[in-house]
Amino acid sequence: MSYCTNIDCLRPQNSDSSRFCNSCGQELLLKQRYRPLAIIGRGGFGRTFLAIDEHLPDQPKCAIKQLCFQEGNTEVWHKAVKLFHQEALRLNELEHSQIPKLLAHFEQNQKLYIVEELVDGQTLAQELQQKGVFQEPQIWEILKSLLVTLQFIHSRQVIHRDIKPENIMRRSVPGDLVLIDFGVAKFATNMRQLRTGTIVGSPEYIAPEQMRGKALPASDLYSLGVTCIYLLTAVSPFDLFDITNDRWVWQEHLPAKHTVSDRLCEILDKLLQNAISQRFQSATEALQTLEQEPKKLPNIPNYQRLTPINYTPLRDLLAKGKWQLADRETWDLMCQALAKPRGSYIFSSDIDKFPCEDLETINHLWVNYSHGRFGFSVQTLIFKHVNGDYGIFCHQVGWHIYNSSYANSGLNFSLKAPIGHLPSRISIGGSQPWRYPNALTVKLAACGIGV
Known part of the structure; x- marks a missing residue:
């Protein structure tokens, strides 16, 4: 099945061998090689398609992101285009096993496209929905794995700014975690001269300073902490924070008989500090704490x-x-x-x-x-x-x-x-x-x- 990428097409499904859409007449192949098969995701500015690359002998599957123009909102469109180009640049610079590989970046029919490696697996949000709340060993795995990834991207002056369960995928084989969706990643070229900018990210997981338009590497760490307490409780982060007393109350929402060690609580609490000065300052510092904590807090x-x-x-x-x-x-x-x-x-x-x-x-x-x-x-x-x-x-x-x-x-x-x-x-x-x-x-x- 071929899928037409024309957003106004009334009958986008076509046969595998079709070159042009039977409904609207648009060319089906993107860049004369990528054939979209189905929609696998939708976002504020576009859609993501499952596709195959017909130029390669084994026709491997890939993911294609399409940026669609929104009539009447030129300013938002220009911002979206900028973010879209940034994602391509970031992915091209970030060659890492836990980040999708960039395969192509192009424009066609007044639409922008990014072709990425297809990560075969499920997001942590899907895992939570299917299997229930996560246990402590799973949270340790997420912390150790994602902190290594954040250490890498932060060393390249990139801030993801949208860490959440929906943007963390587990490969079906061999089961490692992958950080996806760099569409709102910020290139932090001058950390000393941060200026208020556009607020991007998911409200439930966003750090306080990011809510004010200023993102730092520590902002990603905060969002990682919120991700972990959500996976432990399956309760919306909005409900895990006591606004009246300005503090997190996630431990009160742990399911019955689900315990979390003091060591993990301390690390999560430090990731979740509202004040940047009281939070881990870098992924490296957090990783060092994970390694050193057993020596500092022996089980006596x-x-x-x-x-x-x-x-x-x-x-x-x-x-x-x-x-x-x-x-x-x-x-x-x-x-x-x-x-x-x-x-x-x-x-x-x-x-x-x-x-x-x-x-x-x-x-x-x-x-x-x-x-x-x-x-x-x-x-x-x-x-x-x-x-x-x-x-x-x-x-x-x-x-x-x-x-x-x-x-x-x-x-x-x-x-x-x-x-x-x-x-x-x-x-x-x-x-x-x-x-x-x-x-x-x-x-x-x-x-x-x-x-």
């Missing part, structure tokens, strides 16, 4: 650390009654005890992994210097007293039902605050805050910690 029972935690600053702040600074220091210490980056949110699932000796030390300091008013054990006692009713518990300790930032929390950093008011819940992440006091209660009981 009860989270024993190579470097002891220094509780002196917390003690001194509490002794001076600097409750807000002590609350923030507590957050940092909890991250350190859990081997999480400073400022990372702590989820209810993390509480079960919290080392008992660190939990006991933090609790003791708060209880001691507040004269029994504040501390984890005080909060637990109140939670038990109200029979685990989260709403009543929040009212008793003076918290809002839903978590919020320091600026909007209404917290009272003084001894006049309600009993159990501190440490605050600011450090706790997730869209189901009612899980936190219950998890804390269970953990303190397991550690034998009381008032």
Whole structure:
């Protein structure tokens, strides 16, 4: 079957041997060698065809992208043409086993065409739909494979800018991953003089700085992180981000009995940082972390650390009654005890992994210097007293039902605050805050910690 590429053709299907379309009369062969067979994809500016190359003896299959003119929008058309030419240039420069090979680039009948190697396989989006959510070993595979690819393209000053499951394909044989669709790739010729440009990419996966028209190599890393948490949860990235509290809550959406190691959580969380300075700066840095992390975070029972935690600053702040600074220091210490980056949110699932000796030390300091008013054990006692009713518990300790930032929390950093008011819940992440006091209660009981 031959397929006519005339977008206005009413009957585009033709016989294998036809030279001209029986319906509209347009020549079927592109560049007198490529015969389109069927449409396999559609986008904002054109279509992708499955085709064969009739000039070669074995008539290998290939993929042909067609850019179509949109009447009445000259500015958009010129932008699309520019991006289309850029894709051809980028593909020509990027010779890599995990990037489709460019076969041809030409214009015919006032349409632009790119002919690429056909990647025989499925996208990760298709895999997710057919097989369900991905497991941790699959995410490690994706990270290690795609980071190598990004390391390569970034070294050529190319930013993909549209990393998402639909643009990552797995070859049927031998099963390796391929990064496709460089149509919006940006040639970063001068990283120091970035200027606001057109926003390109898929909204669910786009990095904050890219949303403002500025793309960096770290923007691709962010999108890779979003891709991974989507594959782990099968939940739209829009729903994995808590806009009210400005943080990711993807761990709360993991399917039942699906666990993710702390090491992977830390790497994904760093890929997902909104602030570029807190994100991996390069694919090389991320790859090095993947290789070095087991040495830095050995699997030692009860989270024993190579470097002891220094509780002196917390003690001194509490002794001076600097409750807000002590609350923030507590957050940092909890991250350190859990081997999480400073400022990372702590989820209810993390509480079960919290080392008992660190939990006991933090609790003791708060209880001691507040004269029994504040501390984890005080909060637990109140939670038990109200029979685990989260709403009543929040009212008793003076918290809002839903978590919020320091600026909007209404917290009272003084001894006049309600009993159990501190440490605050600011450090706790997730869209189901009612899980936190219950998890804390269970953990303190397991550690034998009381008032």
